Amino acid sequence: MIWANKKGAGAVKAILKTILVIVLVVIVAAIGYLAYIMIDYSRIEDDLKLDVGGSAELIKVNRGVTYTIVTQNLGFGAYTPEFTFFMDGGKESWGASKESVINCINQGATNVKTFGADGPDFVFFQEVDTNSTRSYHVDQSELLETAFDKYDFTEAINYHSSFLLYPFTKPHGASNSEIMTLSKYDIEEGMRRSFPISEGFSKFLDLDRCFSKSYVAVTGGKYLVLYNVHSSAYGGSDEIRAAQMTKLFNDMKAEYDAGNYCVCGGDFNHDFTGDSTQKLNEGLGTTDYGWAQPFPEDLLPDCVSRCISYADETLQPTCRNCDVPYKEGNFTIIVDGFLVTSNVECVSVSNKYNGFAYSDHCPVVMEFKLS
Numbered sequence: 355m356i357w358a359n360k361k362g363a364g365a366v367k368a369i370l371k372t373i374l375v376i377v378l379v380v381i382v383a384a385i386g387y388l389a390y391i392m393i394d395y396s397r398i399e400d401d402l403k404l405d406v407g408g409s410a411e412l413i414k415v416n417r418g419v420t421y422t423i424v425t426q427n428l429g430f431g432a433y434t435p436e437f438t439f440f441m442d443g444g445k446e447s448w449g450a451s452k453e454s455v456i457n458c459i460n461q462g463a464t465n466v467k468t469f470g471a472d473g474p475d476f477v478f479f480q481e482v483d484t485n486s487t488r489s490y491h492v493d494q495s496e497l498l499e500t501a502f503d504k505y506d507f508t509e510a511i512n513y514h515s516s517f518l519l520y521p522f523t524k525p526h527g528a529s530n531s532e533i534m535t536l537s538k539y540d541i542e543e544g545m546r547r548s549f550p551i552s553e554g555f556s557k558f559l560d561l562d563r564c565f566s567k568s569y570v571a572v573t574g575g576k577y578l579v580l581y582n583v584h585s586s587a588y589g590g591s592d593e594i595r596a597a598q599m600t601k602l603f604n605d606m607k608a609e610y611d612a613g614n615y616c617v618c619g620g621d622f623n624h625d626f627t628g629d630s631t632q633k634l635n636e637g638l639g640t641t642d643y644g645w646a647q648p649f650p651e652d653l654l655p656d657c658v659s660r661c662i663s664y665a666d667e668t669l670q671p672t673c674r675n676c677d678v679p680y681k682e683g684n685f686t687i688i689v690d691g692f693l694v695t696s697n698v699e700c701v702s703v704s705n706k707y708n709g710f711a712y713s714d715h716c717p718v719v720m721e722f723k724l725s
Contacts, residue, residue, distance in 0.1 A: 397548065397562055398511060398514075398546070398548060398562050398564070399548070400546075400547060400548040401545060401546075401547060402510075402545065402546040402548075403543070403544070403545060403546075404508045404509065404510055404543075404544030404545060404546055404566065404568075405508070405509075405544070406506055406507070406508055406541045406542075406543065406544055406568075407499070407506070407507050407508075407509075408499070408502075408503075408504075408505050408506035408507045408536070408537075408541075409503065409504060409505075409506070410504065410505055410506035410537060410538055410539055410540050410541070411504060411538070412538050412539045412540065413539065413540050413571070414539065414540070414570070414571045414572060414573045415539055415570055415572055415573070415578050415724065416572070416573045416724070417572065417573070417723075417724045417725065418723060418724070419723065419724075420701055420721050420722070420723050421475040421476065421721065421722055421723070422469060422470030422471075422474040422475050422476075422719065422720070422721050423474055423475060423476040423477070423478070423580075423617060423619060423692070423719070423720050423721075423722065424466050424469050424470075424474045424476075424477050424478070424717050424718070424719050424720075425477075425478040425479075425480075425582075425619035425620050425621075425690055425691070425692065425717065425718050426462055426465075426466050426477070426478070426479055426480075426690075426713070426715065426716075426717040426718075427479075427480040427481050427584070427620075427621045427673075427690060427713060427714075428458070428459060428462045428479055428480065428481050428482055428494070428712075428713050428715075429458070429481050429712075429713035429714045429715060430449070430455070430482075430483040430486065430488060430489045430494070430531060431449055431454070431455035431456065431457075431458040431459045431483065431489050431492065431494060431712075432446070432448065432449035432450070432454075432455060432458070432488065432489065433458065433676065433710065433712070433713045433714040434450060434454065434458065434711075434712070435679060435680040435681075435709065435710055435711065436450075436679045436680075437449070437450070437676065437679070437714075438676050438677060438678055438679060439676040439677075439714075440520075440521050440526070442675055442676040442677050443675075443676075443677035444676050444677050444678065445521075446524075447488060447520075447521050447524050447525065447526040447527075448487070448488045448489070448490070448524060448526075448527075449488065449489055449490065451490070452490035452492060455489045455490055455492050455494075456492055456497065457712075458712040458713065459492070459494045459497050459498070459712075460497060460501070461711065461712035462479075462712050462713060463497065463498055463501035463502070464501070465706075465708065465712070465717065466717055467501065467502070469706070469717070469719045470719075473502075473538075474719070475537070475538050475539070476535070476536065476537050476538070476539075476580060476617075477502065477505070477534075477535070477536040477537075478533070478534075478535055478580070478582040478583075478619045478620050479498060479533065479534040479535075479536070479582075480512070480533050480582070480583075480584040480620055480621045480715075481512075481513075481531050481584070481621075482494045482495050482498065482509075482531060482532050482533070482534045483529070483530065483531050483532075484530050484531070484532060485528075485530045486527070486528065486529045486530050486531060487517070487525070487526065487527020487528050487529070488526055488529060495509055495532065495534055498534060498536070502536050504538065505536040505537055505538055506536070506537045506538075506539070506540055506541040507534060507535060507536045507537070507541070508534070508535045508541060508544035508566060508568045509532050509533070509534050509535075510532055510533050510534075510544075510546040510564055510565075510566040510582070511530065511531070511532045511546075511562065511564075512531055512532055512533045512562065512563060512564050512584050513529055513530075513531040513532075513562060513563070513584075514529060514530045514531070514562055515528060515529045516528060533564070533565075533566055533583075533584050533620065534582075535566060535568045535580055535582045537568065537570055537580065539570045539571075540570065540571070541568045541570055542569045542570070542571055542577075543568075544566060544567065544568045544569070545566065545567045546564050546565075546566050547564060547565055547566070547567065547601070547605065548562065548563075548564050549563040549564055549565065549585060549586065549597075549598040549601060549602075550594060550597040550598055550601065551563055551586060551594060552586075552591065552594055563584065563585055563586045563598065564584075565581055565582060565583040565584075565585075565602055565605075565618075565620070566581070566582045567579055567580070567581055567605070567609075568580040568582070572615065572724060575613075576612075576613045576614050576615065577609075577614045577615070578614070578615045578616075578617065578724065579606075579609045579614050579615065579616045579617075580617055580618075581602070581605075581606065581616060581617065581618035581619070581620075581693075582618075582619065582620050583602065583618060583619065583620030583621065583622060584620050584621045584623075585598050585599070585602075585621070585622055585623045585624075586598065586623060587623045592647070595624070595647060595650070596650060596653065599622075599624075599650050599653055600653055602618070603653060603654055603655055603658055604655075606618060606655075606657075606658050606693070606695060607655045607657055607658065607695075609695070610657045610658075610695040610696070610697065611657075615695060615697050615724045616658070616693075616694065616695040616698065617692065617693075617694055617698055617720075617722060618658075618692065618693040618694070619690075619691065619692040619693070619718070619720070621673075621689055621690050622649060622689055622690070622691065623689055624646075624647055624648065624649040624650070624689060625646050625647065625648045625649060625687055625688065625689065626649050626662070626688045626689055626690065626691040627649070627660075627662050627688055628648040628649050628651060629648075630669065630671070630687050630688035631646055631687050633669055634669060634671050634686050634687060634688070635685055635686065635687075646687050646689070654693075656696075657695050657696045658693055658694070658695055658696075659693065659694060659696065660691065660692075661691060661692040661693070661694060661700040661703040661720055662691065662703070663700070664703055664704060664705060665702045665703065665704045666704055666705060669688075669705075670688075670704075670705035670706070670707040670716070671686030671687060671688055671705065671707060671716065672687070672688045672689060672690040672691070672705050672707075672715055672716045672717075672718055673686065673687050673688070673689045673690065673714060673715050673716075674686050674687075674710050674714050675687075676714050680709070680710050680714075688705065689715075690705075690715055690716075690717075690718045691703070691718055692718065692720045694722060697724065697725045698722055698723070698724060698725065699722060699723045699724075699725055700720060700721075700722055701720075701721040701722055701723055702720065702721045703718065703719070703721075704718070704719050704720075705717075705718050706718070706719055
C-alpha cells in the first residue's frame with residue numbers, strides 16, 4: 355500500500371512537472387515573440403523621395419481640359435464577396451488562394467481601365483501587396499505595372515508589419531503593402547509623407563500609414579499635385595484621426611498657396627460624406643463600427659473641399675464591413691473619395707458600385723478641370 359501511494363504521488367509529481375515545463379515554454383515563447391515584435395519595429399522616414407517608374411507618353415496637363423481620375427482600394431487581392439476578415443470580426447486572414455489573389459487584382463485593373471477614354475488619366479490604388487504572407491507573396495504592383503504599361507507610377511509603402519502570429523490556426527504573417535499612383539502624364543517627382551500614428555501597442559498592428567504626392571507639370575507653369583491617401587483604420591483614436599487629416603490638409607494648403615493644383619483621393623477610413631452610414635443602412639442613428647467616424651469637415655481649410663455632389667441617381671457605397679460574407683442589406687459606407695483645392699473644378703463624381711466583386715471597396719471616378 356505504501357509503495358502504491360508513493361507510485362501515485364510520483365505520477366502526480368511528474369504530471370505537475372510536465373505542466374510547469376509547458377507553461378514555462380509558453381511564457382518564454384510569448385516573451386520572445388513580443389521582444390521580436392518590438393525589436394523588428396521600425397518607421398519609414400518622413401519626406402521620403404519616391405522613385406518614378408513607367409513609360410508615360412504625355413508630358414504636361416493643361417488648364418481647362420477635363421481629366422478622369424479613379425481611386426480604388428484593392429484589398430490586397432483577398433476580398434471576394436465570400437471573404438471575411440478577422441480584424442473586422444470575420445474569420446479569414448489570407449486570400450482564398452494565390453490564384454484567387456491574382457484574379458482579384460487583375461479584375462480590379464480591368465475594371466478601372468474601363469473608366470475614361472482609353473482608360474483614366476490618373477489612378478490611385480491602395481492596399482497593393484508586394485511581399486505579404488496574407489497574399490501568398492504575390493507582387494501585385496508588378497501585375498498593375500503590366501496592366502497600365504503606358505503610365506508613369508510612384509509607389510509608397512503604407513503598411514508593413516512583422517510576422518503576426520494571430521489567428522493561431524492560420525497566422526496573418528508579415529505584411530508589406532503600398533499605395534500606387536499611376537499617370538498617363540509624366541510624373542516629375544514623388545514624395546512619401548508619414549501620417550502620425552498611435553504611440554500605444556496598436557502601432558504594432560497599424561504601421562506607417564502615409565500619403566504620397568506625385569507632381570505632374572502644368573503647361574504654362576506650376577504643378578498638378580496628386581495626393582494618394584490611405585489613413586488608419588484600426589486602433590486610431592480621435593486624436594490620431596484628427597492629426598492625420600490635419601497634416602494632409604495643411605500640406606494641400608501649402609501647395610495651393612504656392613500656386614499648384616491639388617487633387618487628393620483614396621481610402622480615408624472615415625464616413626466621407628458624414629452621413630452615409632445612416633443613409634445607406636436604413637436610417638441608423640449610430641454606427642456599430644468604431645472606425646466609421648464622420649469625416650472631419652470642420653478641419654478643412656477654406657481652399658480644400660470634398661467632392662460629394664454625386665452623379666449617381668441614388669447614393670452608392672464604396673466599402674463594406676467584412677465581418678460576414680457580402681449580400682445586399684449588409685452594412686456599407688462611403689469611405690473613398692476625392693478632395694480638391696479651390697483652383698480645381700470637380701466636373702462630376704460617381705461611386706461605381708459593383709457588388710464588391712473583387713475587393714471590399716468599389717471604385718470612385720471623378721472628372722476634373724484645372725481652373
